[in-house]
Amino acid sequence: MGCSTGLIVPELYIFAVCSDVIIDKSETASLISLFGEIKAFLPPEAGPVPRDAVAPKEWAVFTSWRQRPEDGGRQYRQKIQILYPDGTPFGAVTEVDFAFQAGKSHHQLTTKWNGFPIGQTGMYSVKMWLEGDGSTVFGPVSIGVNVQHERTNSPPGQPLPLASPSA
Numbered sequence: 001m002g003c004s005t006g007l008i009v010p011e012l013y014i015f016a017v018c019s020d021v022i023i024d025k026s027e028t029a030s031l032i033s034l035f036g037e038i039k040a041f042l043p044p045e046a047g048p049v050p051r052d053a054v055a056p057k058e059w060a061v062f063t064s065w066r067q068r069p070e071d072g073g074r075q076y077r078q079k080i081q082i083l084y085p086d087g088t089p090f091g092a093v094t095e096v097d098f099a100f101q102a103g104k105s106h107h108q109l110t111t112k113w114n115g116f117p118i119g120q121t122g123m124y125s126v127k128m129w130l131e132g133d134g135s136t137v138f139g140p141v142s143i144g145v146n147v148q149h150e151r152t153n154s155p156p157g158q159p160l161p162l163a164s165p166s167a
Helices: none
Strands: 011-023 029-034 037-042 059-066 075-083 089-099 106-113 122-132 135-151
Touching (some): 011 106, 029 059, 059 122, 089 106
Antiparallel strands (some): 011 029, 075 089
């Protein structure tokens, strides 16, 4: 998984795509609604979906890195990139700098978005890697999210139309 740079790097403990992350007072993370698929329900009369369409879905990427004794004081930069099924990037690469805190065994990062791209059907890639001292020291690794369009008059969770009572 990691690159063979000869450096000792943190160990990836968790990498997940979910709807939300809640961290309690003891710094324990709860990942809400892990997902690997999104269905966009469209009315039958709707035209084609624009290739750059974005659904108003809040979602997050959560990572937890396990600290090794050699990691103390080292600076790292975690990068996340979302790729459309055709391989083109969605938005800019998200970057978060971090260093481990003394006495902590893990470092947790939550990156949140307010929309998910749905313009293309197929497998989107949420790609993550770690840099240290200006070069990639871990990854990239990725999680796939399958996006499908479904044309229907009654998306799940919506009441079905009621028939008129006959006389």
